[in-house]
Amino acid sequence: MSATVMDGKALAAKVKSEVRCKVESLSKKPGLAVILVGDDPASRVYVNGKKRDCAECGIYSEEYALPAEISQEELLDLIDVLNGREDIDGILVQLPLPKHLDERQVLLAIRPDKDVDCFHPFNVGQLMIGEDGFLPCTPAGVMRMLDEYSIDPAGKHCVIVGRSNIVGKPQAMLMLRKNATVTVCHTKTADLKAECLRADILVAAAGRAGLITGDMLKEGAMVVDVAINRNEQGRLCGDVVYEAAVERASFITPVPGGVGPMTRAMLMENTLYAAKLHGKW
Numbered sequence: 395m396s397a398t399v400m401d402g403k404a405l406a407a408k409v410k411s412e413v414r415c416k417v418e419s420l421s422k423k424p425g426l427a428v429i430l431v432g433d434d435p436a437s438r439v440y441v442n443g444k445k446r447d448c449a450e451c452g453i454y455s456e457e458y459a460l461p462a463e464i465s466q467e468e469l470l471d472l473i474d475v476l477n478g479r480e481d482i483d484g485i486l487v488q489l490p491l492p493k494h495l496d497e498r499q500v501l502l503a504i505r506p507d508k509d510v511d512c513f514h515p516f517n518v519g520q521l522m523i524g525e526d527g528f529l530p531c532t533p534a535g536v537m538r539m540l541d542e543y544s545i546d547p548a549g550k551h552c553v554i555v556g557r558s559n560i561v562g563k564p565q566a567m568l569m570l571r572k573n574a575t576v577t578v579c580h581t582k583t584a585d586l587k588a589e590c591l592r593a594d595i596l597v598a599a600a601g602r603a604g605l606i607t608g609d610m611l612k613e614g615a616m617v618v619d620v621a622i623n624r625n626e627q628g629r630l631c632g633d634v635v636y637e638a639a640v641e642r643a644s645f646i647t648p649v650p651g652g653v654g655p656m657t658r659a660m661l662m663e664n665t666l667y668a669a670k671l672h673g674k675w
């Protein structure tokens with residue numbers, strides 16, 4: 395079997411053009427503030443991408459590039475100002491933050507109705523109990539991609555490798571909502587191969603190149619690779635050994651061009667949703 399490759403880039407373009415259509419119909423534009431602290435090169439690339447997406451969607455964006463030495467108080471003061479501004483619907487603080495800053499306190503300071511990352515405990519709680527609200531961008535992008543390829547998680551066994559707050563845990567919640575049976579694996583899982591072999595849908599989000607080899611996949615599994623790593627040659631790759639997996643899976647996401655673009659598209663949807671919460675549509 396050779397898998398159908400799920401084209402995240404094309405689907406993200408479609409989602410963004412839908413967002414743009416909606417934005418064009420509004421008299422007040424949605425606005426996103428993006429805060430970057432320090433000069434981490436990967437974070438800079440991500441922030442540039444988010445600003446480009448806003449421009450594509452007709453969303454107003456503002457960037458705050460702050461020095462790494464900024465104090466907790468100064469950062470909280472900025473968030474406070476942005477919380478109060480009507481033209482700013484969403485506030486995103488790019489992670490990771492420099493060590494001296496208290497990430498939890500920073501995320502708590504963002505008003506829940508402007509929390510387009512869905513990192514605030516209120517929104518995480520809403521997600522957990524299945525209420526409407528923001529959806530975390532990467533897991534929501536995964537679900538949208540499955541939907542586009544008519545993959546219904548109901549009754550399927552979904553194995554998630556990774557238990558981060560950004561991907562693994564919220565992904566498990568979204569899969570549960572869609573009636574999958576969910577297993578979450580992590581570094582202390584006793585037999586990762588045995589768990590993965592039970593997966594109808596495998597979501598790899600560990601951040602370790604080469605972790606998921608072809609012999610860990612059930613024939614016909616649907617493989618979603620969330621990770622973005624660099625291999626020894628410096629090329630971008632996921633957690634899954636793609637060349638082997640593509641021969642065993644029924645569906646697979648590439649890296650790059652799979653989940654990554656979908657994460658960014660979902661941020662645009664969340665910003666549009668925030669504008670709705672603020673009465674702009």
Ligand code: GUN
Pocket residue numbers: 486487488489490511531532560
């Ligand atoms: N750093 C890595 N991924 C993310 C993300 O989804 N949102 C933010 N704010 N920072 C990140």
